[in-house]
Amino acid sequence: MKQFALGIVGLAVFGCPFALGADPNVPPPTASAPTDDPQTKTSPPPTPTDAWRLERNLYLAQATWCFRRALERHPDHAEAWRYLAQSYQLRGMVDSRVVAEERCARNDPMADEAERERASHQRDELANEAGAPAPPSAGELAGAVTRLLQRHRPEAAARLLDEAGRDGPAQWPWPFAEEAAGLYMHLGRPADARRVWRQATDCPSAAVLECRLAATFWVERDFDAATRHFRAARAADPRLAEACWGLAMLHAQLGEADPALEACRAGRELSLNERQRRDLEALERFVLSHQPGR
Secondary structure (H helix, E strand, O other): OHHHHHHHHHHHHHHOHHHHOOOOOOOOOOOOOOOOOOOOOOOOOOOHHHHOOHHHHHHHHHHHHHHHHHHHHOOOOHHHHHHHHHHHHHOOOHHHHHHHHHHHHHHOOOOOHHHHHHHHHHHHHHHHOOOOOOOOOHHHHHHHHHHHHHOOOHHHHHHHHHHHHOOOOOOEOHHHHHHHHHHHHHOOOHHHHHHHHHHEOOOOOHHHHHHHHHHHHHHOOOHHHHHHHHHHHHHHOOOOHHHHHHHHHHHHHOOOHHHHHHHHHHHOOOOOOHHHHHHHHHHHHHHHHHOOOO
16 A cells, blocks of 8 residues: 555656646746745745636646545655645645645654744644634625635635535535636545536536536546546537647647647647647647657
């Protein structure tokens, strides 16, 4: 079992580079000097809209799920906690990062006492910070979650969502479902994201829902299910560029050149956003450079 957990950690680590430089318009964060303030320890994090954008960070969401799987089996694995903290820092997930850093320091035999005390102090500060929200009413939930995300407190936001779900299936307007499910994805909880998207009351189309479900299975490394849902999205709406983008990226991760190239070429005939077009053009050039004559 130990080797299995280490293997999952390896998958997560090697999955991360696909996303670390994902958007050339957003410079990578640089580590600032350590402080005792959980909010200022990292560089300015991305805005919440950017932080949860699936196209940008789907590989980091997958890495997070892998780390969480490893830590379920071996919660004392310091290296997994360290990499998890680093991935949270890249996404500006302050409260998630502080908890992971404290667990890393606690379990790392090389950490000195000062490091452990500093990490523990940061976690205590986070737990006791002013303004912890009371459980909101149903009508106030979306606003409360958004305010927490603006403060880079995804764990606290997820707790509000979890509490709301204990009273039975929730009814999620689509814009809020996008925010809530994206949050769950980046906390390594794709099954909860899948539940939220399925419970949304006004999804734009069946094809869009299929794409979102595909993304949850992709994060769980259930590539067969992800492929089925992306293909179902294409069947439901052949003009939906997101499905081609997803299939191209998925087949590329699996090392399947022919279907990746086919999805790239199909997607480039559709209405892609700027990021999707850059992705597919770069992927097509990469495949052709390694497979001349295609």
